[in-house]
Amino acid sequence: xxxxxxxxxxxxxxxxxxxxxxxxxxxxxxxxxxxxxxxxxxxxxxxxxxxxxxxxxxxxxxxxxxxxxxxxxxxxxxxxxxxxxxxxxxxxxxxxxxxxxxxxxxxxxxxxxxxxxxxxxxxxxxxxxxxxxxxxxxxxxxxxxxxxxxxxxxxxxxxxxxxxxxxxxxxxxxxxxxxxxxxxxxxxxxxxxxxxxxxxxxxxxxxxxxxxxxxxxxxxxxxxxxxxxxxxxxxxxxxxxxxxxxxxxxxxxxxxxxxxxxxxxxxxxxxxxxxxxxxxxxxxxxxxxxxxxxxxxx
Amino acid sequence: xxxxxxxxxxxxxxxxxxxxxxxxxxxxxxxxxxxxxxxxxxxxxxxxxxxxxxxxxxxxxxxxxxxxxxxxxxxxxxxxxxxxxxxxxxxxxxxxxxxxxxxxxxxxxxxxxxxxxxxxxxxxxxxxxxxxxxxxxxxxxxxxxxxxxxxxxxxxxxxxxxxxxxxxxxxxxxxxxxxxxxxxxxxxxxxxxxxxxxxxxxxxxxxxxxxxxxxxxxxxxxxxxxxxxxxxxxxxxxxxxxxxxxxxxxxxxxxxxxxxxxxxxxxxxxxxxxxxxxxxxxxxxxxxxxxxxxxxxxxxxxxxxxxxxxxxxxxxxxxxxxxxxxxxxxxxxxxxxxxxxxxxxxxxx
Numbered sequence: 001x002x003x004x005x006x007x008x009x010x011x012x013x014x015x016x017x018x019x020x021x022x023x024x025x026x027x028x029x030x031x032x033x034x035x036x037x038x039x040x041x042x043x044x045x046x047x048x049x050x051x052x053x054x055x056x057x058x059x060x061x062x063x064x065x066x067x068x069x070x071x072x073x074x075x076x077x078x079x080x081x082x083x084x085x086x087x088x089x090x091x092x093x094x095x096x097x098x099x100x101x102x103x104x105x106x107x108x109x110x111x112x113x114x115x116x117x118x119x120x121x122x123x124x125x126x127x128x129x130x131x132x133x134x135x136x137x138x139x140x141x142x143x144x145x146x147x148x149x150x151x152x153x154x155x156x157x158x159x160x161x162x163x164x165x166x167x168x169x170x171x172x173x174x175x176x177x178x179x180x181x182x183x184x185x186x187x188x189x190x191x192x193x194x195x196x197x198x199x200x201x202x203x204x205x206x207x208x209x210x211x212x213x214x215x216x217x218x219x220x221x222x223x224x225x226x227x228x229x230x231x232x233x234x235x236x237x238x239x240x241x242x243x244x245x246x247x248x249x250x251x252x253x254x255x256x257x258x259x260x261x262x263x264x265x266x267x268x269x270x271x272x273x274x275x276x277x278x279x280x281x282x283x284x285x286x287x288x289x290x291x292x293x294x295x296x297x298x
Numbered sequence: 299x300x301x302x303x304x305x306x307x308x309x310x311x312x313x314x315x316x317x318x319x320x321x322x323x324x325x326x327x328x329x330x331x332x333x334x335x336x337x338x339x340x341x342x343x344x345x346x347x348x349x350x351x352x353x354x355x356x357x358x359x360x361x362x363x364x365x366x367x368x369x370x371x372x373x374x375x376x377x378x379x380x381x382x383x384x385x386x387x388x389x390x391x392x393x394x395x396x397x398x399x400x401x402x403x404x405x406x407x408x409x410x411x412x413x414x415x416x417x418x419x420x421x422x423x424x425x426x427x428x429x430x431x432x433x434x435x436x437x438x439x440x441x442x443x444x445x446x447x448x449x450x451x452x453x454x455x456x457x458x459x460x461x462x463x464x465x466x467x468x469x470x471x472x473x474x475x476x477x478x479x480x481x482x483x484x485x486x487x488x489x490x491x492x493x494x495x496x497x498x499x500x501x502x503x504x505x506x507x508x509x510x511x512x513x514x515x516x517x518x519x520x521x522x523x524x525x526x527x528x529x530x531x532x533x534x535x536x537x538x539x540x541x542x543x544x545x546x547x548x549x550x551x552x553x554x555x556x557x558x559x560x561x562x563x564x565x566x567x568x569x570x571x572x573x574x575x576x577x578x579x580x581x582x583x584x585x586x587x588x589x590x591x592x593x594x595x596x597x598x599x600x601x602x603x604x605x606x607x608x609x610x611x612x613x614x615x616x617x618x619x620x621x622x623x624x625x626x627x628x629x630x631x632x633x634x635x636x637x638x639x640x641x642x643x644x645x646x647x
Contacts, residue, residue, distance in 0.1 A: 026463060031465050033463065035463075035521075073521060073522070074466075076468060076482075077482065077522055080521060080522050082524075114532070123503075123637075123638075134524065134528070135520075135523075135524030135525060135528070136522070136523065136524045136528065136529055138529075138532070139524055139528035139529055139531075139532055140528055140532075142524070142525065142526075142528070144436065144525070182434065183434050183435070183525050183526055188503065188566075189503055189562060189634070189636065189637055190636075191562055191566040193565065193566065194396075194398055194565075196434075196435055196437075197437075197440075198435070198436050198437050198440075199436075229399075230440065232437050232439040232440040232443060233437075233439070234436055234437035234439070234440070235437040235440045266452055267439065267448070267452070271463070273463075274439075
């Protein structure tokens, strides 16, 4: 299945290459999408497909890096910084991007969301003083950008930095009492909110090796149960990587990915980011970080 | 030292100053009380700025019924004619903020979406698409599946656009109810002729209610506003609702109140079978009507107060009700007294 998937993936994204600038569109005939380009770069590397597309995709992301290290979606929107950790993942195994990675890491270490002291009168239960990372500068820190920043900083050798440790504390603080994570609220006006598989998977990847298994047991159980019904690419990919990161990847993972791919008959071709994420999940036996441990530097 | 007052002195003694201040305060409080008691909806026309509008209310006790006929009747009553729709592209914006399998009270019901699509095609629309930028979740396809909408879209071959990842354009925030200098909007909005807010009737723990105007938060792309759309929260929810509506200029609203949500909305509340649809060309008027049906005073909803007069009417006297009357369908939605946005908004009947 793996080889078939890789072949089909390459055939699909071949038609989504942006020429001559490099990078990928979300769909055939569509415009360039930076997040899709970053995930495609990770997927190509994970599948051992060191093609010209990969080189061009990394270069396109580099062209979107500002002097302070942030990687942005468009020049008109310098505050949308959530692409920065994805670019670090995309560049990670390429020697030519060490400087770009260092700049991006410095930016992430110097950037936080908006934070304020925890007081008894707040309507939400999480600790807003913990510093993580936002999607957009000058907004609050949320689960997925914090998880991605923790992962990016850790694979680039900064796992012991205090900001990473605080990011881990934030993720544990935002874990729902019943297990799992959502976008980043736990209880509001006393009511516990519901978890999402995609957020849960991202948080579990970031917490790999940074938390005791007992602290995330309920979240792993939630994913084991929930993924039996999920066959959409983003939630399934993150969910499978979340379980794999903790050595609990389900035996049915390959079959579920196959079913998810087959759903394209119904929904049409998945966008490049979703399809790439699915390929990454199929190549991540111990979670997202494990795809960066296979093979040598390119 | 002579302490005798001069007959020609200027200025007040301390005692006079305190007396006048207290009297002024008393007059002010009495005036405020009188205003609230006798003019709860503000000055009548022609002394207010509101331009009248029409709202259509129809009973719809369940989803498995002929909703298409009800929506067509509403469009006819609102004088939305085939001549007006023929050849136009229509974007339907449902509320898909977040889903939970089986929780039909969170999102706009797929059968309401289907009926709206069919109604516009019936009137001659050249293209009808459904578009949303899901507020809390990154896997939009899973949200479509869990809401039941994926099945309807696939069966009827209705295109869906994920606005969270659309290409964008930026406009000046001309209305300026918030400090936001610009608004970044999806290109898809420029490619359609009509934008229809296909909202859900719910209480909301930050805004009091979420109806057709708040529903347009969902057009703002998550790539540029985050998940949740936190820029708008920091800028102020009420002002953001008004700024977005002023920029997007939707042509119509259809609110799904067949099963709405009461209590701790927009996610954690409980189902409320109000059994109706509310429609109109003026979104403030539709929301004010929905609020009255929910036994909520629209004047106490900050975003409606901001919108009143500038984007549409909210005074009952300025909204002509078509179809059912508010009294005939009124169905009080439960509020939670410990939630600040719910305090003091109950309509006095």
